[in-house]
Structure formats: structure tokens, C-alpha cells
Amino acid sequence: MTRHYDLPSLTSLVCFEAAARNLSFKKTAAELNVTPAAVSHQIKALESELGTALFRRQHRGVDLTESGAYLFVALQRGFEGISDAIAAVRPAESTEDVTIQATTAVSAFWLTPQITAFWQDEPDIVVSQIVSDGASAARTDLSIHYAALPDDGSGEILFHDDIVAVGSPRFAATHGAATVDALRGVPLIHVVSEENDWTTWAEWFAHFGHGAPTGRRIAVNNHMIALQMARDGAGAVLGWTGLIGPLLDSWDLTLLVSERMPSPHVFHLRTHPRASAQARIFRDWLVAAQRAP
Template sequence: MPRHYDLPSLNALLCFEAAARNLSFKTAATELNVTPAAVSHQIRRLESDLGSEMFRRQHRGVELTEAGAYLFVALQRGFEGIAEAVRDVRAGPDTEDVVVQTTTAVSAFWLTPQLTDFWKARPDIIVSQLVSDAASAPGRADLSIHYGSMAEDDPACLPLFRDDIIAVGTSEFAATRGITSIHDLHGAPLIHVVAEGMEWTGWSEWFAKFGLSPPPGRGIVVNNHMIALQLARDGVGAVLGWTGLIDDLLDSGALVPLVAERMTSPQTFYLQTHTKASRQALVFRDWLAATKG
């Protein structure tokens, strides 16, 4: 009977993947609980089937050939996909309905209040958050919230808000530093948010909008917008804030606008739907679209 997939022996592929990952037939044999001779036999069988050598045999070990490296990368991707599917099946459909990845600031100041309203409307759907200030976080997510350029015609992306960026701090900080204009602010202590893989709009871009040079000195640099806002609340310096995120802090007086200038955000906060999003995740996305529209 002809095989549906044009593949060599799966045992041979498993042996090859383990040997390639460890660059050792002996270690692969220990991992697979077989003899090194059995691993060597399976790899010889694979090389014969493919008509190409997968390894260069050296006196002190083995190393992958170009063909071997190409196959190894493809196998890893395939096995990772299979492993993810197995994890999903083992977990079952009801363990976690929706997983949303977002940053700490967006989680605290925007998403969590939205979830409170959503749970009132749909208490049958569980929404969990994967909170990280890294560009990509480990773990499965159905949806993720980003700040950046969004393709307007991308059906997987839903714009959430695009508000103004203002300079904020405490009223005591403004009084102590004598900040009454943007020129006073230019020379004041500033808090910068610089996170790898994130495109937060910074002070240089904000000041340039109003015809000023980049601020002198490096200031205080953190990689987390939530920490930056807390430092500002502690009176350490001024920070840039998005009005869609910090309305509650402004309403409570914890932070105040330091100058009148405000810049329309050049980027958008948007929700991205991942290809493996659950049915419940689409319900949550559609709810957000309706309530934000």
C-alpha cells in the first residue's frame, strides 16, 4: 500500500533528530534507550534512503552536513508542532478558554477593567492573561495586544485605541523643578522606557514634535512602563503617558500633566488574533470590537 506522506522510516527520523540535537550517537542512544549501534544503523538507513550523508564522522564525534542541518531544522519545527498539538489535546478544551498576552501597563490600566465588564456579560468564558514586557513571551496565546504599526486591512488585527501622549509627573515634582513650560521640562529629570522588541514612543520623538532637540543626558532608563509610571508617582521624574492608559491616574491626581503640549500617538494599540485562537477567544474579540466601536 503506498504511503500518504513521502517519508523515510519514522524510527530513523527520531534517531537522527536525537543524534543531531546532541551531536552524539552515544547520547542519542541513551536518550532513546537503545544501543549506539542501533542509532548508527538507523542513520545509515536514513542516509541510504535519502541518498545523502547527514553527518560528517569525526575522530572525536560527528557534525551535521549542510543537508543534515536542513533536515534537522525541518524536523524540529515539525516535532514542535506535533508536541504543541499533543499538549492542547491533553489539556482538554475547557481548562483555559482564552489566553491574552499583553504588557504589565496595558494589563493593569486597560485590559483588566475590560475583563471585569466582559465577565459580567459572559461569566461562562474564562479569560486568562499572559503578562510580559518582552516582545514575545513563552506560552500559548489566542490573542495579543501590541503597540505599533498595524496594517489597516489585516483581518487579524483590531484597533483598540490611539490616544494622545502627554508628559506627566506629580504636582510636587512640577513645583520643585519649576516646570511651567516645555522648555523647563526639557532639562528636568526624565524617565525613559526602553524594552527590547517594543516600540514605545520616546522623549526624543515627543520633543521633536514640538521643534526641540533630544533631551540632554540619559535620564532614568527602565524596561517596564508600569515601573516607569510608579517612579513618576514617587516623584523621581517625568514620564510619557498614553491618555487611554492613565486616565484613572490623572482623575485621581496621582499624576498630572506637566505641560500643555500633547502629541497624537504615532502608533496604535491593537489586538491581534492568532491562527489557533479558540472559539471563545473570537467571542471575546468580537465583544471588544463592539464595546470599543
């Protein structure tokens, strides 16, 4: 029988989404209450059906390939829509304690570790993420934004960092841009998004008194995919130091020049009118954790 939708097994897609979010088959197994071998089997079956690798297996864990990052973003958006529909028909008392929205990059590199640390202090408060690079979902308690603070007092600064030019070590060795001006001529990955006001390469170069870039332009609409492409050596990308610290520490990415541009916006947390008492506890913890010495 022909399937109405051209989809692989939904079990394998759910397993892949969890593995892509955790970047660990062991953590995924714990989340789904299965064995790591079962997770590995589902991922291999999905890769076989799609005819492409979704993960790079490494000694310290796994990383998404470019195809894997692309599928991950699509699944997050699809699951978000399903989650919103379920929330709309489910009685309010049975929904999660706290829902927080963030972009894929913020979720993967910053928010998820924060939630894990929060659960050490408040293990009984359930925190669920809505991972989206679009507009805020109506049912969200909290949301993280890269923008100016709102005038209504609903925003709390999380961090205000620097913007740096980064690439893979292999890209750095191949292109060897020693100055900001020389960097203008190398392949650059541009994040083009109507939903998020990411600082552009043109703005970054202008900050240092240089003209627009002249090298090969690679455009994507998602910062997570842009970072993954940079890790694969496709080009240089702009990175926010508050987000990409783990990628620099692991040498997946390296600074291409020493110059740093202070970010024109802040990463801040907004509290929405529907925020529960538990959501406000998590908000206060998250803000205090960033201000701790």
C-alpha cells in the same frame, strides 16, 4: 536545611502577585478564596522577610512601591514561564477558554477592568491573561500591541490616543516646567525596551520642534515601573492618555505641560491562528466596547 532556591514562601509570592495585579487586598481575597486578613498577613510576612515595603497603604486602597513594582514584574515573568510549561504538558481540552497577552501597563490600567466588564455579559467564558513585556507567547489566542497594524488583517484597533508629559504633583511643584523647552532640563524617566516600540522623549520633543533632553536621564525597561517611579516623584514620564486616565483622575499623576503629541502607533488587538470560538467572542466584545458612544 538550606533551601535550594533563595525564595520566600511560594504562598506569599502568589498572594503578592495577585494583590499587585488587583491593587486591592479585598479583590485578592476573593480571587484566592481566603479572607482579606489572610492576604494582609501574607503580604506583611513577605515584606518582613524581604526587609522592604511592597505596598503603600492608602485610604482608597493600595499602591505598589518601586520595590513592589520591580518584584511584580519579575514574578509575572516567572509565572508566565511556569504557565507556558504547564500548558505544554496539559491536555488541550483542560486549558483556559481564552488567553490574552498584554504588557504590564496595559494589563493593570486598561485590560483588567475590560475583562471584569466582559464577565458581566459573558460570565461563563474564562479569560486568562499572560502579562509580559516580551514577545508574544505561542499559546496565546489574542494579544494587545502598541505598533502599526499588521498587513494580514489580523489586527483590530482598540484606541489611538495622545502622548503627554506627566509627573507627580510634588514633582510638578518642585520643578515647575511651564513650557516644553523647559521640560527638557528636568529629570526624565526613559523607557528603553527592545520588545516594545514605545515613543521616546527625543521623539516627543522633536514633534514640538525642540532638541533632545538635557536633564538627568533615568532609564528602565518596563513602562509599569516607569509610571510607578513617576508616581514616587523620581522624574517625568511619557504617558498614553488611553492608559493613564485612572492615574490622572486620582491625581497620582498630573500633566506637566498642556501639549499633546498624537500617538504615532495604535493600540490594537491581534487574533492568533489558535484562537478559539470563545476568544473570538471576547475579541468582538472588546472591539465593540471601544467603539460604543
